[in-house]
Amino acid sequence: MQDLLRYAIKEAEAQGASDCEAYAADIRESEVFIENSDLKQAKSQSSSSIGIRVLLNGSLGFYSVNRLVKDEIKHAVAMAIKVARVSPRDKYNSLPSKSKVNMLRGIYDKKSESFEASDAAKMAAEMLKSAKSYDKRVSIDSGSFAGNIMTHSLANSNGLYLTEKVSAFSWSIMGMAISGADVSSFDFQVGATHHVKDIDVQSTATEFAETVVNSLGPRKIESFRGEMLLTPSAVHELVEEVLSHSVNSDAVQKKSSYFANKLGKVVASNLLTVEDDATNTEALGASSFDREGVPHRRNVVVEKGMLKKFLYNTYTAKKGGVKSTGNASGSTGSPPSVSTTNVVIKQGRTSLDALISEMKSGIIISRFSGNVNPVNGDFSGVVKGGRLVKNGQVQHAVKEVMVAGNVFDALKRLSGVSKERKIIYDSILPHMRFDNISFTAG
Numbered sequence: 001m002q003d004l005l006r007y008a009i010k011e012a013e014a015q016g017a018s019d020c021e022a023y024a025a026d027i028r029e030s031e032v033f034i035e036n037s038d039l040k041q042a043k044s045q046s047s048s049s050i051g052i053r054v055l056l057n058g059s060l061g062f063y064s065v066n067r068l069v070k071d072e073i074k075h076a077v078a079m080a081i082k083v084a085r086v087s088p089r090d091k092y093n094s095l096p097s098k099s100k101v102n103m104l105r106g107i108y109d110k111k112s113e114s115f116e117a118s119d120a121a122k123m124a125a126e127m128l129k130s131a132k133s134y135d136k137r138v139s140i141d142s143g144s145f146a147g148n149i150m151t152h153s154l155a156n157s158n159g160l161y162l163t164e165k166v167s168a169f170s171w172s173i174m175g176m177a178i179s180g181a182d183v184s185s186f187d188f189q190v191g192a193t194h195h196v197k198d199i200d201v202q203s204t205a206t207e208f209a210e211t212v213v214n215s216l217g218p219r220k221i222e223s224f225r226g227e228m229l230l231t232p233s234a235v236h237e238l239v240e241e242v243l244s245h246s247v248n249s250d251a252v253q254k255k256s257s258y259f260a261n262k263l264g265k266v267v268a269s270n271l272l273t274v275e276d277d278a279t280n281t282e283a284l285g286a287s288s289f290d291r292e293g294v295p296h297r298r299n300v301v302v303e304k305g306m307l308k309k310f311l312y313n314t315y316t317a318k319k320g321g322v323k324s325t326g327n328a329s330g331s332t333g334s335p336p337s338v339s340t341t342n343v344v345i346k347q348g349r350t351s352l353d354a355l356i357s358e359m360k361s362g363i364i365i366s367r368f369s370g371n372v373n374p375v376n377g378d379f380s381g382v383v384k385g386g387r388l389v390k391n392g393q394v395q396h397a398v399k400e401v402m403v404a405g406n407v408f409d410a411l412k413r414l415s416g417v418s419k420e421r422k423i424i425y426d427s428i429l430p431h432m433r434f435d436n437i438s439f440t441a442g
Helices: 002-014 070-085 110-114 117-134 201-214 232-246 249-253 314-320 352-357 407-412
Strands: 019-035 038-056 059-065 138-156 161-179 187-193 224-230 274-277 298-303 343-345 361-365 367-372 378-384 387-390 393-397 401-406 414-424 427-441
Touching: 002 019, 002 038, 002 070, 002 138, 002 161, 019 117, 038 070, 038 117, 059 070, 110 138, 117 138, 117 161, 117 201, 138 201, 161 201, 187 201, 187 232, 187 414, 224 232, 232 343, 232 367, 232 407, 232 414, 232 427, 249 314, 352 414, 352 427, 361 378, 361 401, 361 427, 401 407, 407 414, 407 427
Parallel strands: 224 361, 343 427
Antiparallel strands: 019 038, 019 138, 038 059, 138 161, 161 187, 224 427, 274 298, 274 343, 361 387, 367 378, 378 401, 387 393, 401 427, 414 427
């Protein structure tokens, strides 16, 4: 692959490009799907692709192909040059210089090489069995188990040549509990790891089954203002997207970030510390370098409630007069954009049980189903898998309850963060409790 990347760079320079980048990926994947409480389909597939980015006197051209052969690469280079010739000049277009990259350990498992579709099917079957055996009322609507190995390589005309192999396993399960005419809220649980030995479908299945069973027998309640305790899944749905958008330098520069003028200011309770950390090998967003070949690192974006940093790629960093934070993202199918890697919210000192015991009047939300505006933070939607808490005791599941508010206001009223955290693909999230939230009964 490195030889092909070098060929792409030389070909681009020969055709007149002032700068060139070639990014290639080879992916092998095995996946099994679950439907209606049964295994339905297993598949294995391989794919290769390369994206060519050229700069021509400040004008950008990009083209990608799905075959790693010289004739296709030569065609892709010619097309990228053609696009660049008709694109507007932009003085911020540039490629990063070569820099030292410390290659991560712990993101590739040699055992993944022998992991096949039959192994994925066994894991999916085990997940099904664990969920069904928890309680006969559990019904699985869908799910999946996937294992893949990705080799990604990058080269540019500044002398940068990098390659890395990453293994990843992920699984999910969705469904409900049914007891006669009583049907619980849907629940969706996931798990992920880089290593075969750490695959744990049983815990995911048990968490899913426990959540849907606890959602049976919901009762209507009166509208009130009180505490909202989000599970890691609900934090992912309600809070993470807003935070990720707000620290994205592209959103900041386009004036669509609520945090645009708040660097160095308090934006949340001092209980909140948020990191973007691709060097954390626990979650699936880990890798040694970003989409442009800039070394990944740990970026603290919010520390004890204070906004400390925005996330940049090479383009937005040059535009902002700062250095890239290693947050160029994307695939071989498009030029780099800006995105988070692993979003890590620092754990608190309080256990989940203690967070619940401290609640006077509130609702535990397993999932949030509704609308969240990442620009202004407004949210409204339906409580899923909600349970009422009174005086520190979980009472019962709730029925037809709406929750609404503003994420940025809620972050300032964050009153508790759990010790326990969960890996949700490329996020590591705790349970989070907020005060003075509006709940409206249906």
